[in-house]
Amino acid sequence: MGKNVLMLHSSSDLYGASRILLYSVDFLQQEGYKVYVVLSEEGPLAEELRKIGTEVIIQRLGILRRKYFNPKGLFNRAQVLWKAKKVLKRWIVEKNIDIIYSNTSAVLVGAWLAYSTGKRHIFHLHEIIVSPFWLGKFLGMLIQKTSDQVIVVSQAVYDNWKDKIEEKKLHLIYNGLDYTPFLEGNKSIREQVAPPEKDKIWIGMIGRVSHWKGQGYFLDLAKILSEKYSNIHFIIAGDAFPGTEHLLSEMQEKIRTLGLGERVSYLGFRSDVADLLQSLDIFVLPSILPDPLPTVILEAMASAIPVIATAHGGACEMVKEGETGLLIPWNDPQKAANQIGMLIENPSVRTAMGLAGRKRAMEMFSKESFQRKFIALYENN
Structure with a gap:
């Protein structure tokens, strides 16, 4: 003392x-x-x-x-x-x-x-x-x-x-974490990002733009899923460390190259993370290297959103496979997209996983x- x-x-x-x-x-x-x-x-x-x-x-x-x-x-x-x-x-x-x-x-x-x-x-x-x-x-x-x-x-x-x-x-x-903001968020941010469309499913990731956080892999998934589903939109939020701004340019070039300009919204750094998470239907953290204990996963769980994360690092301790979300491979976008497709097609499963995730976050973390x-x-x- x-x-x-x-x-x-x-x-x-x-x-x-x-x-x-x-x-x-x-x-x-x-x-x-x-x-x-x-x-x-x-x-x-x-x-x-x-x-x-x-x-x-x-x-x-x-x-x-x-x-x-x-x-x-x-x-x-x-x-x-x-x-x-x-x-x-x-x-x-x-x-x-x-x-x-x-x-x-x-x-x-x-x-x-x-x-x-x-x-x-x-x-x-x-x-x-x-x-x-x-x-x-x-x-x-x-x-x-x-x-x-x-x-x-x-x-x-x-x-x-x-x-x-x-x-x-x-x-x-x-x-x-103090989960209060994530229990009380709203969905007004949808109107700020894209014209609201009925039954549109939002899939998003939030995190530093880096060589290993998986923004590129997320875009690979978006490309595959966009070819199968017309009712989805993808959100990327986060900025890069000073001195690594070239990663932002590379990411935005990949969006153009894959023809995803109409399907992906890049939002940069956001201070309203609670509202952004409440706007999503599915949260994805596709880190291609093991992520120690991603805080944003806890925030997504508290927001009652199903979490999809690559199956390594601390995510394996946070996400309960098949109950609060899904663990996907970090090097097989087709297999990962197939798993995500199950959640896109089953809104009741999304709801159940989200609620189970909130309970797990409040009890374990x-x-x-x-x-x-x-x-x-x-x-x-």
């Missing part, structure tokens, strides 16, 4: 890991902890943190992203990390920091700070790193050497790290359970 915590995070957006950080800060402050959050830039997350009374420090942290996986990029990261360490080491002394918390494995400076100051260090891992092999091995060694406790967000994440990090350090804590386990980890040294 009453300890000072320095929390380091990889972005200032409001996607999954950032949303979980916001909850985590709020939990700690409610329990009397003094929390300082360090972000590399201003953004929506910084604004939300200030609203709950959190002191936000803007300092470039040298976040490790794939675009830096080259000699020039790694040299750049080393320079930024060195500067961040010097600045934050002074903060640790000035603010009498007791605990350093690093949210996501892309934040490396916290490990360096903990090692050099001897402060207690908690790593919160949201990633499954399949490739490159050297990166997973390097991060595993770093986290093992510099952390006291490591939170993992799913069994799939646990399994990915257990051969690199001592299992006694690993703590599985499922993310949990509650905000209260997440809060209780998260705070307990801080209080049990």
Whole structure:
């Protein structure tokens, strides 16, 4: 109780890991902890943190992203990390920091700070790193050497790290959300996106536009399904990390190439996710690499929408096959489209799966359970 915590995070957006950080800060402050959050830039997350009374420090942290996986990029990261360490080491002394918390494995400076100051260090891992092999091995060694406790967000994440990090350090804590907005959303967004058409079935995905989130695979599915069903429309929401905007251009070019301009609406980043989800009939998250524990799946479940996800990563722990949704292959669009077609043709099944998903989200991935386990980890040294 009453300890000072320095929390380091990889972005200032409001996607999954950032949303979980916001909850985590709020939990700690409610329990009397003094929390300082360090972000590399201003953004929506910084604004939300200030609203709950959190002191936000803007300092470039040298976040490790794939675009830096080259000699020039790694040299750049080393320079930024060195500067961040010097600045934050002074903060640790000035603010009498007791605990350093690093949210996501892309934040490396916290490990360096903990090692050099001897402060207690908690790593919160949201990633499954399949490739490159050297990166997973390097991060595993770093986290093992510099952390006291490591939170993992799913069994799939646990399994990915257990051969690199001592299992006694690993703590599985499922993310949990405040589902109120997703229970109270409305469907007005349909009129904003496309002319309303009776009996039109909306199928959508929401997520960062990236090389692995599956926007391209989603379009492959849309092409196959559009050739069979005339009463469907597809929605893609989400933007790209700064510096990877070319992925947006590639996605939009694929929409044109496949002739899907009339069948697919790309909405960019949306702040009204609850209303967008309530507008969908089917939610799809077609990640082509294992997704650790996608927060958006929990949001879709709470919105009483059947969830279709690729059958790897944390989705396998979230979606109950045939009951709350479907698990599809990540490399066979024809087979996956056939499975989705079953839901398109059966509205009663969609309704039943959606309601079962809402119940599962509220029971297994509650905000209260997440809060209780998260705070307990801080209080049990």
